[in-house]
Amino acid sequence: MHRVAPDEVRARIGEPDALTRMKKFGHIDAHVRRFIAHSPFLTMATADAAGNADCTPRGDYPGFAKVLDERTLAIPDRPGNKLADSFTNLAENDGIGLLFLIPGMIETVRVNGRAWVTDEPDVLARMQTEASTPMLAIVVEVAEVYFHCGRALLRSRLWDADSQALAAEAPTMADVVADLVGGDVETITKHVRAGYRELF
Amino acid sequence: MAAQQAVVARIAPVAEDVVALDLDAADTPLLPWTPGAHVDLTLPNWLTRQYSLCGDPGDATRYRVAVRLDRLSRGGSEYIHRFLRAGRPLAVSAPRNHFALTPAPGHLFIAGGIGITPFLSMMDAIDDARLIYTGRHLGAMPFAADLRERHGDRVRIVETERDGRPDLRQVAAELAPGTLVHCCGPAAMTDHVQKIFPGVRLERFRPQPRTHRPNAAFEVLCARSGRTLAVPPNRSLLDALADEGVAVASGCREGVCGSCELRVLDGEPEHRDDIGAPAGRMYACVSRALGPRLVLDL
Structure with missing residues (x-):
């Protein structure tokens, strides 16, 4: 397959306009703070020292990612699959890229920076839900914040109610597990559902 | 707990790090309350918080609460101070009073x-x-x-x-x-x-730290529906009921607010709340059972 050289890519895409460049900030301003306070979901991209990249979903109540000040964010570590891919990557390479989404909103917010892990009680206290407090949080030192336009979400019809019919056609977690380890889909579905009850 | 609709009328500072929040009745008059009562506010970020009513108990057009910004806010007081706007509709619970005045010399x-x-x-x-x-x-x-x-x-x-x-x-x-x-x-x-x-x-403001005996499994009989369900050690009664489709209103989920009060018909509850459940009642978010079985008015 033909590989397009990096300078050729730029030539074909063209340069961003002035407004687009203006939407890039070096800090979390009042609008972005308000956006993050209403976002229940983000994707977190990290890579190891060799550049092997990974992207994981994180979600909780809106504002679960806490803005500590205009250059610092903290994201709680909730129980997940214990693969700890993000932690392993951050130990080798502290670069991080976040994409915040708000249901119903086509614009997204991108935050890039450097990250490390903390167990600071004052930070964890702000992330308590019901009966649980996270053991760890990821602190992001913000280098770049960008208010991203809504074209991708418009084209993808991400928030259209009709789009949810797609889920019925996709493989379920139980389908995947049944193919991997055997067993009947119905039993595995029950296990998966039981697991999903333990959210925190 | 029956919710009422209110609208944020005004948010105004009344002291350092404290705002007074005025909530106006949306369509129907607000439910009456007595001194000492509190309400749950359900905020746009899905969090529910309890605040004492501090306005005029005779005014059915307006509730007033005052909110201090907690330095370690999990998103309740921070939301009210920083992000809540006048004109926003809010769900407000019916007032409850665990702190009522009683006659005394x-x-x-x-x-x-x-x-x-x-x-x-x-x-x-x-x-x-x-x-x-x-x-x-x-x-x-x-x-x-x-x-x-x-x-x-x-x-x-x-x-x-x-x-x-x-x-x-x-x-x-x-x-x-x-x-x-x-x-x-x-x-x-x-x-x-x-x-x-x-x-x-x-x-x-917050539940008293305390230690409990280890969680044990118990069985619940819902007297009205005749259904029996198991509450495993790692699930609260409130969650176990929800798992089986028995919806119970809830607020703080830490035994402070009283939203999830249930009537106990038989069996002995192990009370873990900070309210002091009246006889024959329990709070499903934190309390469990002393024995193997509870019969609830559900």
């Missing part, structure tokens, strides 16, 4: 900081009640000037940065027999007050 109220809120209407309701109101300094004490103006010498303001802590042992020694003491404030204060006034009625 005398009343003494002890408030710390934002713990003043339930006492504003209580002071209006009882002519000879006395109030000791402590805070770091006057600027950080909401409604202090207003209270002095309305109630004069019945209100003693103690600015701890200047005056130190009030000598409550002295107060206790001089207390007329039968005086009922109410206290609302931070944990350090409620703990101290409880030692000096053993019969005090307390309202806490």
Whole structure:
């Protein structure tokens, strides 16, 4: 397959306009703070020292990612699959890229920076839900914040109610597990559902 | 708990890091309340928080609450201070009162900081009640000037940065027999007050830390539907009911607010709440069972 050289890519895409460049900030301003306070979901991209990249979903109540000040964010570590891919990557390479989404909103917010892990009680206290407090949080030192336009979400019809019919056609977690380890889909579905009850 | 619709009418600072939040009735009049009552506010970020009502109990068009910005906010007070806007509709629970006034030969109220809120209407309701109101300094004490103006010498303001802590042992020694003491404030204060006034009625901001026996599994019979369900050790009664499609209203989920009160028909609950469940009632968010089985009015 033909590989397009990096300078050729730029030539074909063209340069961003002035407004687009203006939407890039070096800090979390009042609008972005308000956006993050209403976002229940983000994707977190990290890579190891060799550049092997990974992207994981994180979600909780809106504002679960806490803005500590205009250059610092903290994201709680909730129980997940214990693969700890993000932690392993951050130990080798502290670069991080976040994409915040708000249901119903086509614009997204991108935050890039450097990250490390903390167990600071004052930070964890702000992330308590019901009966649980996270053991760890990821602190992001913000280098770049960008208010991203809504074209991708418009084209993808991400928030259209009709789009949810797609889920019925996709493989379920139980389908995947049944193919991997055997067993009947119905039993595995029950296990998966039981697991999903333990959210925190 | 039945929700009412209200609209944020005004958010205004009333002291350092404290705002008063006025909530106006949307379509129908707001439910009545008595001094000491609180409501749950469901915020746009899905969090539910409890606040004492501190406006006029006779006003069915408006509720007022006061909210201090918690430095370690999980998203409740921070949301109200930073992000909530006038004009926003909010779901407000029916008022509940775990801190109600009862007749007594005398009343003494002890408030710390934002713990003043339930006492504003209580002071209006009882002519000879006395109030000791402590805070770091006057600027950080909401409604202090207003209270002095309305109630004069019945209100003693103690600015701890200047005056130190009030000598409550002295107060206790001089207390007329039968005086009922109410206290609302931070944990350090409620703990101290409880030692000096053993019969005090307390309202806490956060649940008291405590240890329980290990969780055991138990069975629940829902008397009205005839359904039986199992509550495993790692699930709360509230969650176990929800898992089986038995919806129970809930608020704080930590045994403070009383939203999830259930009627117990048989079996002995293990109460773990901070409210003090009345006989035959329990709070499903934290409380469990002492025996193998509970029969609930569900």
